[in-house]
Amino acid sequence: MTTMQDVARRANVAVSTVSYTLSGARPVAPETARRVRAAMEELNYQPNAMARGLASHRSHTLAMTFPRFDTAMGETVFEIVRGAQHEAARHGYSLAVWPLEETEAGAELVALVRQGKADGVLLVEVEVDDPRVAALKRARLPFVMVGRTADPTGLAYVDIDFERTVDDAVGELYCLGHRRIAFIGRPASQAETGYGPAVRGRQGYLRAMNNRALEPLAFHCDASPQAGQALARELAALEEPPTGVVVMNDMAALGLLAGLQAQGLRVPRDISVVGAVSSPTLGAMTTPALTTTHAPGERMGAFAARALLAILDEHLDPADCHQLVTCSVVEGESLGPAPGADLEGNHPREKSSS
Template sequence: MATMQDVARRAHVAVSTVSYALSGARPVAPETARRIRAAMDELDYQPNAMARGLASRRSHTLAMTFPSFDTAMGETVFEIVRGAQHEASRHGYSLAVWPLDETKAGSELVALVQQGKADGVLLVEVEVDDPRVAALKAADLPFVMVGRTADPTGLAYVDIDFERTVDDAVAELHRRGHRRIAFIGRPDAQAKAGYGPAIRGRQGYLQAVEQRSLTPLAFACDANPHAGQTLARELMEHEQRPTGIVVMNDMAALGLLAGLQSLGLRVPQDISVVGAVSSPTLGAMTVPALTTTHAPGERMGAFATRALLAILDQQLDPADCHQLVTCAVVDGESLGPAPGR
C-alpha cells in the first residue's frame, strides 16, 4: 500500500508539501498540486480522511442532494453522480447523497455544513425558484448547482443548454422538410413544481417554432410508456397531425414509438422522432433505434465537484462559474425526411 512518502518521491516534493496539498493548511502551487494528484493516481494512494479532517478542520465530505418530486431520473443523472464521485475521490473527498425532508431541505442543508458533516453541497435537479439555493445563499455556505435557478447571477452552476438542445432538434427536422413538428415534454407536475428542465425544454421548443414561423404543438406527458402510447394516438388524431416529434421524456418515448407502430405508422418513413436530452441506452432499446441527443453527465458532475473544491479553497468566485454544456447527437434510425420529400 502506497504511503505519503511514496507520493512525495513520485511527485519530487517534500512530504510536508503533500500534507499541505491534502489538508489545505497552506497554499500549494497549482503545478505542484497537479503533480501530487498525478502521483496519487499512479500509486492508487488513499489518504486518511480522518487525519486530514483533523488537520484542516474539514470533513472531506461533499453532500449531493436531489429534490423529492419525481424527476423520472434518467441515465444522465446517474452519470452526473458517477462523475462527481470519481472527481471527489481523486481529490481525497467522499461524496454522500443526502436524503432530505422536502419541507426542511434548505435548513437541513445549512445544518449539515455548519455542523461539519459536509464541507459543501452539490445541488442536482434544480428548481427555477429553489428553496435549497435560497437557504444556502442566505447562510453564505459553499455550493454548486447542477442546473440553475431563474436568475443564477452570482451563483456557481453547470447546466445543460436545454433551449439550444431542443432548438437543434427542431432545426434538424425543419432542415429535412418537416413543417408540423410536435414536442413531448416532461410531466406537467414537474413544470408546476418549478423543475428547470421541464420549463426550459418547453420554452426552447416554443422559441424554436416561433423563429421558423411554425405552429406550436406542445404536450406534457407523464413519464411512463403507457402515457406515451396514449399520446401517440392523440397526436395522430390532431388536426395538425405532425410529421416530426421531439421527445424530451425517455419513458414516454418508449411508449410513443410502440404506439405509432400499433397505429400502422412506420418510423421514420411516415413520421420522424428525435429524443432530446435522452440516452444512447434508450436508443438501443427501441425499434427502430431512436436518434437522440445526449448530455455529458459525467463531465458535468466532475466539473461541479472541481468548482466546489475550488470555492472551498477560495480559488474561485462563484460568480465566475457559469457553464452551459451542449448535447451530442447519437445517430439512430428514427430520423428521416418529411413524407413526400
Template sequence: MATMHDVARHAHVAVSTVSYALSGNRPVSRETAARIRRAMEELDYQPNAMARGLASRSSHTLAMTFPSFDTAMGETVFEIIRGAQKGAADEGYRLAVWPLEDDNAGDELVALVRQGTVDGVLLVEVGVVDRRVEALSAADLPFVMVGRTADPTGLAHIDIDVERTVDDAVGELYRLGHRHIAFVGRPELQEAAGYGPAVRGHEGYLRAATSRHLTPLARACEATPEAGRRLAHELWVGSQAPTGVVVMNDLAALGLLAGLRDMGLEVPDDVSVVGAVSSPTLGAMTVPALTTTHAPGEQIGRTAAAALIAILGKQADPSDFHELVACSVVEGQSLGPAPSPVP
C-alpha cells in the same frame, strides 16, 4: 478494526503525529510519515473522513441533494452522480447523496454545513425558483448547482443547455422538410413545480417553433411507457398530425414508438422522432434505433465536484464558475425527410 491509536503505537509515534500526517496540518518528517504509512498498511487501517479532517475542521464530505418530487431520473442523472463521486474521490473527498423533504431542505442543508457534517453541497435537479438555493445563499455557505435558477448571476453552476438542444432538434426536423413538429415534454407536475429542465425544454420548444413560423404543439407526459403510448393515439389523428416529434422524456419515448407501431405508422417513413437530452442507451433499446442528443452527465458531475472543492479551498469564487454544456448527437435510424402529402 484498527484505530488511530493502534497506528500510533505500531509506528512508535504520538497520536497527534498520526493526525498531522493524515490532515497535513503540520509538517511531519519524511521518515516518520513513511513509518506511519507502513503501520497503516500492516494494520489495514482505513482513515475515517471525519477524523482525517478534525484538525482542519473539515469533514472531507460533500452532500448531493435532489428534490423529493418524482423526477423520473434518467441515465444522465445517474451519470452525474457517478461523475461527482469520482471527482470528489480524486481530491480526497467523499460524496453523500442526502435525501431531504422539500419543505425543510434549505434549513437542513444549512444545518449540515454549519455542524460540520459536510463541507459543501451539490444541488441537483434545480428549480427556476429553488428554496435550497435561497437558504444556502442567505447563509453564505458553499454550494454548486447542477442546473440553474431563473437568475443564476453570481452563483456557481453547470447545466445542460436545454434550450439550445431542443432548438437544434427542431431545426434538424425543419431542415428535413417537417412543418408539423410536436414536442413531448416532462410530466406536468414537474413543470408546475418549476423543475428547470421541464420549464426550459417547453419554453425552448415554443421559441424554436415560433421563430420558424410553425404552429406549436407541446404536450406534457407522465414518465411511463403507457403514457407515451396513449399520447401517440391522441396526437396522430387528423390532418394536422405531426410528421416530426421531439421527445424530452425517455420512458414516454419507449411507449410513443410502440403506439406509432400500433397505428401502423413507420419510423422514419411516416414520422421522424428524436430524443432530446437523452442517452445512447435509450436509442439502443428501440426499433428502429432512436436518434438522441446526449448530455455528458459524468463530465458534468465531475466538473461540479471539482468546482465545489476549489471554492472550499478558496481557489475559486462562485461567481467565476458558470458553464452551459451542449449535448452531442448520437445517430440512430429515426430521422428522415418529411413524407409527401397524400394526393
C-alpha cells in the same frame, strides 16, 4: 460515546493536538502522539472522517442532493453522480448523496454543513426558484448547482443548454422538410414546481417554433411507457398529425414509438422522432433505434465537483464559475424526411389536386 475532548483530557493535551494527531495537518511530537493514541485505545475512541478533518475544519465530504421525485432518475443524473464521485476521490474527498424532501431540504443542507458532515453542497435537479439555493445563499455556505435558477447571477453552476438542444432538434427536423413538429415534455407536475429541464425544454421548443414561424404543438407527459402510448393515440387522432416529434422524456419515448406504429404510423417513413437530452442506451432499445441528443453527464459532474473544491480553497469566485454544455447527437433510425418533402427547396411538396 467517547469524544475527542475525553481523549484530550486523558492524554493531558489540547483538543487540537488530538485533531493534529489524527489528521496529520501539523507535526506532533512522537511522545505526545504516543500518549494520544494510548488514550484513544484505553477509551475505545473511534475517529470518524469529521474528526480526522477537524484540524483543518474539513470533513473531506461533499454532499450531493436532489429532491425526491415521483419519477425515476434518468441516466444523465447517474452519470453526473459518477463524474462527481470520481473527481472528488481524485482530491481525497468522499461524495455523499442525500435525497431530501423539498419542504425541509434547505434547512437540512445548512445543518449538514454547519454540523461538519459536509464541506460544501452540489445541488442536482435544480428548480428555477429553488428553496435550497435560497437557504444556502442566506447561510453563506459553499455550493455549486448542476442546473440553474431563473437568475443564476453570482452563482456557480454547470447546466445543459436545453434551449439550444431543443432548438437543434427542431432545426434538424425542419431541414428534413418537417413543418408540423410536436414536442413531448416532462410531466406537468415538474413544470408546475419549476423543475429546470421541464421549464427550459418547453421554452426552447416554443422559441424554436416561433423563430421558424411554425405553429407549436406541445404536450406534457407522465414519465411512463403507458403515457407515451396514450399520447401516440392522441397524436394519431389529430386531423393533421405531426410529421416530426421532439420528445424530452425517456420513459414516454419508449411507449411513444411503439404506440405510433400500433396506430399504423411508420417511423420514420410517416413520422420522425428525435429524443432531446435522452439516453443512448434507451435509444438502442427501441424499434427503430431512437435518434437522441445526449448530455455529457460525467463531465458535468466532474466540473461541478472540481468547481466546489476550488471555491472551498478560495481559488475560485462562484460568480466566475458557470458553464452551459451542449448535447451530442447519437444517430439512430428514427429520423427521416417529411412525407413528400422537397429537400432541395427545403419545404414539403404541395400535394397536387385531382
